[in-house]
Amino acid sequence: MRLSRLRGVSLAALAVLALGACATTGSETPAADGSSSAEARKPLAPGLDFANNPDPFPSTYRGLPRQNLAIVGGTVFDGAGRKFENGVVIVTDGRVAAVGDASTAVPSGHQVVDARGRFVTPGIIDVHSHLGVYPSPGVQGMSDGNEATSPNTAQVWAEHSLWPQDPGFNTARAGGVTTLQILPGSANLFGGRGVTVRNVPSVTMQGMKMPGAPYGLKMACGENPSRVYGGRNQSPATGMGNMAGYRAAFIAAREYKAKWDKWREDGEGSPPTRNLQLETLAGVLDGTVLIQNHCYRADEMAMMIDLSKEFGYKITAFHHAIEAYKLAPQLAREGICADMWTGWWGFKMEALDAVEANAALVDAQPNSCAVIHSDDAELTQRLNQEAAAGLAAGRRIGMNIPEERAMSWITLNPARSLGIADQTGSLEAGKRADVVIWSANPFSVYARADQVFIDGGLAFDRMNPAYQPVSDFELGQPGFGLSAATVPQGAR
Numbered sequence: 001m002r003l004s005r006l007r008g009v010s011l012a013a014l015a016v017l018a019l020g021a022c023a024t025t026g027s028e029t030p031a032a033d034g035s036s037s038a039e040a041r042k043p044l045a046p047g048l049d050f051a052n053n054p055d056p057f058p059s060t061y062r063g064l065p066r067q068n069l070a071i072v073g074g075t076v077f078d079g080a081g082r083k084f085e086n087g088v089v090i091v092t093d094g095r096v097a098a099v100g101d102a103s104t105a106v107p108s109g110h111q112v113v114d115a116r117g118r119f120v121t122p123g124i125i126d127v128h129s130h131l132g133v134y135p136s137p138g139v140q141g142m143s144d145g146n147e148a149t150s151p152n153t154a155q156v157w158a159e160h161s162l163w164p165q166d167p168g169f170n171t172a173r174a175g176g177v178t179t180l181q182i183l184p185g186s187a188n189l190f191g192g193r194g195v196t197v198r199n200v201p202s203v204t205m206q207g208m209k210m211p212g213a214p215y216g217l218k219m220a221c222g223e224n225p226s227r228v229y230g231g232r233n234q235s236p237a238t239g240m241g242n243m244a245g246y247r248a249a250f251i252a253a254r255e256y257k258a259k260w261d262k263w264r265e266d267g268e269g270s271p272p273t274r275n276l277q278l279e280t281l282a283g284v285l286d287g288t289v290l291i292q293n294h295c296y297r298a299d300e301m302a303m304m305i306d307l308s309k310e311f312g313y314k315i316t317a318f319h320h321a322i323e324a325y326k327l328a329p330q331l332a333r334e335g336i337c338a339d340m341w342t343g344w345w346g347f348k349m350e351a352l353d354a355v356e357a358n359a360a361l362v363d364a365q366p367n368s369c370a371v372i373h374s375d376d377a378e379l380t381q382r383l384n385q386e387a388a389a390g391l392a393a394g395r396r397i398g399m400n401i402p403e404e405r406a407m408s409w410i411t412l413n414p415a416r417s418l419g420i421a422d423q424t425g426s427l428e429a430g431k432r433a434d435v436v437i438w439s440a441n442p443f444s445v446y447a448r449a450d451q452v453f454i455d456g457g458l459a460f461d462r463m464n465p466a467y468q469p470v471s472d473f474e475l476g477q478p479g480f481g482l483s484a485a486t487v488p489q490g491a492r
Contacts, residue, residue, distance in 0.1 A: 048274055051264075057159060059209040061198055064457025066094050070106040071437065074115030079122040079411035079426035083404040089120055091433040094456035099427045115437055119447070121407060122427050123178025123434030123454065125414035126380050127292075127339050128319050128373035132182055132197075132205075133158055135166030136377065136473055146185035147192060151229055151236055151245050154217060155276035156192035158184045162205045167471035168377040173199050173460045174468070175381035176436040176449040179210065181418055183218045186294040187228045189236065189245045191218035193280060194292060196418050200454055201469055214419040216316070217284055219246070220294040221304055222350045243303065250311040253281030290316040290419055296350040298326035305334060317417040319373065322354045325361040328368065337369035337417040338362045341379075342390040359387075359409055360394025360401055371417050372409045383410050388443035403443055432456075 043052050069091040076087030078099055088104035090097040098104055106112065133145040144161035147153040162182055172180065178199050184191035195205070196213035221242055230237030236245050256278035263271050283289030291308070295301050295318045308315050317337035318324065322345055324331060324338035331338055340362070345354030355361070363370035372387045374380035391406040408426075415425025424432045433456040440447040452460035461467035 044271060049271065050274065050279055057157075057206060057209075059211040060204065060206040061200070061202075061209060061211055062207075063094060063198075063455040064200055064459055066091075066433075066453075066456035066458075068092050068107070068110040069113055069433075069453070069456065070110040071113045071115050071120055071435065072102075072106065074118045074120040074437065075441075076120045076427065077122075077404045077407040077442075078428065079407055080428060081402075081404055081408060083402070087120065089427055089435060091435065091453070091456045094433055096427050096429055096431050096433050096435075098429055113437070113451075118450065119438040119441055120427075121176075121436050121438065121442055122411040122425060123436055123452065124176045124383050124410045125179045125418070125425060126172065126177050126374050126383060127181045127317065127371055127414045127417045128375045129172075129180040129182055129380055130185065130375070131168040131172065131180060131377060131380070132162035132164065132166045133184065134377075135163045136168055145183075146187040148185075148187035148228055151189045151225055152249050152277060153184075153188050153192050154190040154249070154278075154280040156184065157195065157215075158182050158192060158218075159195040159205050159209065162195065162197075162208075164202045164205055164208060165471065167473045168380070169199055169201075170469045170471060170474075171377070172380045173452055174449060174462075176384065176438070176442075176452055177380055178434040178436075178452065178454045178459070179415075179418075179420070179424060180380070181216060181292070183216070183292060186218070186220035186224045189220060189225050189242060190249060190277075190281070191220060191294075193289070194218055196420065198454060200457075200459060210420065210423075212420075212423070214288065214290050215280075215283070216290045216292040216418070217280055218292050218294065219304075221300045222294070222296050223348060224294070239300070243307070246307055247310070249281060250285070250307075250313075253278050253285060254311065257282040257285055284313045285311065287314065292317055292319060292417075294319045296320050296322045297353075298323035300350075301327055302330070305330070305336070316419070317369075317371070320351075320375070321362075322351050322358070325355055325358045328362045328365045331362065332365035332368040335367070335369070337371050337413060339371040339373040339414075339417060340390075341375070342372065342386050342393065344375075344379075356389065356393035357397050357399070359390040360397075360399050363394075363401070363405070363409070364399065369413050369416055370409050371413045373414070384438075384442040384447065385445055386410075388445070391443060403441070406443070 071089040076084040084101050086102045089099050130145050135142050147156045181194050181196050183194040194216040196210045197208040198210050202208045226236045235241040259272040315336050317339050319339045321338040321340050340358050342356050345351050359370045387410045394401050412425040415421040424434050435453040436449050437451040438447045439450050450462050
């Protein structure tokens with residue numbers, strides 16, 4: 001029909017004609033996914049739409065050579081609150097197949113590991129590590145953990161700074177650590193994304209990156225951002241400036257997310273320009289990026305909780321959390337983990353009001369999530385001892401805390417804090433076989449990790465030099481110095 005023929009036709013008639021056209025012209029029918037046209041559904045050029053490639057630096061983790069195992073005769077703490085004397089742990093195809101007492105059947109063909117007189121636990125998980133981004137040797141050229149150029153660097157990812165050859169990974173493994181979250185530092189309000197890694201030797205970050213683990217965003221409240229930027233005579237210079245900076249960032253992220261949501265729904269006009277900083281914050285708002293919030297004081301934690309409610313996101317964990325004991329009931333109600341030390345305090349004003357029973361007091365609340373973390377290349381080697389100190393502090397004030405309960409502070413609860421508790425953190429059927437065999441009770445200062453298994457593969461063996469990876473940094477030090485040429489390729 002020619003346009004000139006429509007002159008004088010009423011608007012109502014035009015509406016009828018338009019509806020008729022929609023009913024009879026298949027090419028104009030909206031797509032089932034809500035797109036207004038086929039044109040709108042065409043993918044954007046590579047790199048312009050996050051949805052086309054949500055994991056641009058994918059894991060290539062394959063795990064170590066593994067075998068089916070029956071670990072028998074030891075005292076088993078399963079990480080989920082159970083204890084088995086003379087216990088049995090069955091590992092099949094890299095997964096936990098069964099855990100129980102001496103009556104647990106041992107399948108044929110499984111290698112039997114004698115753990116009599118020893119203890120068996122899940123692998124330790126360190127939720128706050130800077131290994132690889134602040135590696136040893138500690139020189140300026142390798143100091144890659146803080147992009148301290150702006151209060152908001154949500155666009156940076158710690159994995160892009162991670163150096164897999166950091167010898168700290170080896171020493172952490174010798175301490176029973178099988179999984180770590182590597183975080184940026186705390187100079188900025190938004191420090192960037194963290195990455196969860198499996199503690200296996202690798203040439204690349206991707207070879208360590210845990211498949212399917214959600215990203216975390218490091219936020220920092222308190223003294224660090226205001227000190228760094230106040231010292232440059234810019235905002236934030238105070239706690240007020242910190243809060244204003246968070247709010248402005250999330251307002252921008254809400255607007256950015258709304259633009260992308262609208263474009264995906266109706267396909268009209270040009271798509272928004274991709275912004276890596278706002279993309280990470282939008283991931284927080286939709287729940288795909290977990291908030292890992294450096295925060296010491298109880299009053300500041302309470303404000304951060306209110307901030308999260310203002311913008312509709314969830315805080316997964318407060319890190320350091322020196323004053324978590326003051327806020328323990330609220331943290332439990334909100335489902336927020338408190339990732340803590342036992343003995344680190346007093347090194348700055350916001351770290352003064354500490355108690356060594358912090359973890360025990362947080363843990364005492366129903367539905368709580370108490371975690372012991374390191375934030376340190378040395379402490380990560382002894383997280384079992386840090387947990388033991390917290391357990392002892394709780395008992396000194398009259399709390400009856402079973403050891404099998406405290407074991408969750410360095411195993412299952414950290415897994416919850418990272419969003420990977422369905423995969424690891426406890427010795428339960430179907431989970432990854434991350435297992436440590438200890439020479440003694442892991443809550444003893446005399447205990448050492450004898451063997452460490454990651455996904456059922458032997459990653460460390462104190463009695464076998466072939467499974468004690470070495471680095472140039474350690475050559476010549478007492479207890480080290482094996483030539484790499486003598487270490488089998490699969491164990492390097």
